[in-house]
Amino acid sequence: MSRSVLRFLFFVFIPFFAGIAIYIYLRGLDHSVSTENAYVKADHVTISNYVESSVVEVLVREYQTVDAGQVLLRLDQSMQILNVKKKQSNLVEIKATLTSLQANYREKEAEVELYRERVAYADQELKRLVSLSRTHNIAQSAVDASVHEKNRSELALTIAKEQLASIKAKLDGEPGQAFSSYADYRQAKAELDHAVYLLNKTVIKAPLSGVVANLPSLGDFLDEGEAIATIFSNSGFWVEANYTEKAISGIRVGQKALVTFDLYPGKEWKGSVVGLSPATKSEFSLFPAQNTDGRWIKVAQRVSVLISLDDDDRYNIFPLKTGLSATSTIILSE
Template identity: 35%
Template structure:
């Protein structure tokens, strides 16, 4: 058997690993050092945290909300008296001025009422004249009764003297006494009639008729009837735009006080912004406000904080929330803030438009921490 040379490798010998490839100069340059990588991992979050803290500290100067709306005075148009519509004098969305006739009611019933009031006034004045005549008659009766009393008094005195001298009889004296007392009673009764007639004239027989209570009542009734007749012509209390007038038709019957249309006064405009209750601590009247109108992109108005509502919006709702229950959940409330617009917009603003507002408080959070 031939011996195997020592320098010959067999298949069963362990393979020698190949030498590792050497990195090129380009790869060595592109790979960042491990220390620099760690520095980046620490510095980037730190810088972000510092930037966020700085933004928070130097922020808070502007308090904003998009829960804000344009408001204008809105008046409900109604009639003060009942009646059937005879004329409609305006159209939907018509611009009008104060005093413009809106519609009319049939005045027939109110014309009759005015004529009746005129008759009652004339009757009251006539009654006063009759009372004056009664007073004068009572005075004449009083004067006549006083004259008769004087005569009967003198007759009684004569009979008394004759009786004292023994010439007259006791019967004649008694008759004279009875006649005098009867005349005195007539004077008293006539005086009562004069007083009653004077009382009917308000205690002053010389007073003018229109100052007496009965005539004044008739005058008031006539003025009321005249006013009701005038109220059949409904006019605009203010200027603005007429809305929802299309439901008013000739021949429709309107009850007094029934709202049948709206009048929006475009000459007065303000913003009602509903800020969160957590935002109003830094708000004060007079602070400047920037207003952006959703309907007009790019349009920017300016205003000032005018006033704050006396309660949150939920308290003004028809059914305020009842929190005294076991299912109570705390909800951030909204406080209505009135903002006065100081600019004159070049485009029309309409009641109910959505806006976004930003109030400049004049200081940031960092100043508040000092």
């Protein structure tokens, strides 16, 4: 081959193909964005303690895989059992009081009816004596005695009505209701239910399937509200990728993504964008990155993008763990 032909190939064809390669590379850059600031995430639950008590039994070991509902440990129940018995006794006492009040109400109702009849009879008798005194020789003392008897009956009726109203008020104005309708009973029942609830909380169960961590030791005393353990789900992983504010302009929900993990070099997972954070990462920090003095330095902000991973049999071969480092690439357009 002549030197002129070689020179032509060198100065024409090689730059031409190099230009095509550069164009394809740059086009690929324009159609995807990548970041190494990405981490594996999964559902996890921190179990909190509801009662002050000590650990009397630990049934699982640290980092053991557990099923939802499986008993993890037991706390001392002695104080909670006593509290339940106390609330049960209180409820029985409330029921007995309500039963007595209802019986007293029925008795007082009959008493009011009796005094009402006596008042009616005394009034009728007084009218009869007054009528007879006009035409017959009846002693005034007989009329006075009738007036006195009527007044006594009316007073007794008034007192009985007041007592009936008092009993009715203690029965919330509805003396014939079931026990569950009365405020005192409902409060006592709620206190008993709460005591039973706390008793049940001395048996600590896994709220979801996964791996348990940060377990207490046998004999540890746990305060109310203290974290007991954490369950990390071993399925349903996703990736939280933190892209710079310039990179997210073309990211949309539904776009495809490719993810690799530092734990498994060369292995690639497919996924898709399922959500973008409404604010930058710094806005969720305790002290947002806002500086108003003269020493301000601009720092590129990052926005979290959630990427769901497609179901794949490789998860059984290459298991993932929460917090693993990842590299994500989002395909902006096909």
